[in-house]
């Protein structure tokens with residue numbers, strides 16, 4: 001006979017209800033690093049996965065050239081036509097063309113991809129704030145989040161109902177790489193994390209590291225909020241040969257399923273024989289559920 005279920009250990013019917021599904025891809029790197037076979041496989045799997053929105057967390061191109069942005073745009077147009085949130089990465093501003101980088105670094109991105117560098121996407125039961133973390137005039141590789149961007153998050157998040165899932169997307173990483181390879185976090189990343197905790201942010205999605213990490217801010221920033229922290233989902237490179245560390249020569253993406261009581265994240269990896277397949281699944285109970293269980 002099966003043992004009696006442990007109270008609170010599985011989702012009740014209402015908690016299990018799906019609100020929104022999100023495809024999260026990153027670091028497409030259109031240009032020489034792109035692997036066309038993988039890009040086609042991504043389109044194929046995307047046409048079969050249920051989704052309500054797509055998030056692209058930066059580095060659409062390799063060198064911010066117009067023809068690379070045009071190719072990236074055509075690719076995005078072939079994905080399922082659901083609401084799309086795109087932000088730029090450090091490779092989407094010119095590296096070697098210093099005059100352009102100093103004067104108008106996002107000009108071609110704005111002309112070909114999106115006029116909005118800090119977009120907001122509102123979905124049923126969920127709001128996603130995209131932040132442009134590029135710092136083309138200073139820390140080009142490490143990125144930066146300015147205090148006005150944190151204020152912008154506050155304005156958006158404080159205006160939504162309490163149980164809304166709040167997600168931040170930025171290209172650069174707030175938490176260190178999940179291995180021993182050196183990759184500095186953004187300057188003042190801790191300040192941003194602490195502010196996100198205050199604002200009740202549920203999850204942060206990012207890219208840049210070219211290898212995945214799915215975990216929790218408490219792994220890196222114990223701070224004063226030691227009960228739950230913020231879910232962090234880093235996406236590897238979804239279509240390029242620039243995978244690093246444990247995802248060297250690998251391509252990955254994440255698929256998020258937001259439920260009333262939990263955030264489920266499924267990590268997918270590309271295999272030459274079979275295309276993209278799910279390789280691991282992660283469940284994080286929501287803050288609101290924990291509060292209800294404490295009150296019960």
Ligand SMILES: [Fe+2]
Pocket residue numbers: 027029059089091208209210
């Ligand atoms: Fe990248």
Ligand SMILES: [Fe+2]
Pocket residue numbers: 059089090091171207208209
């Ligand atoms: Fe990057």
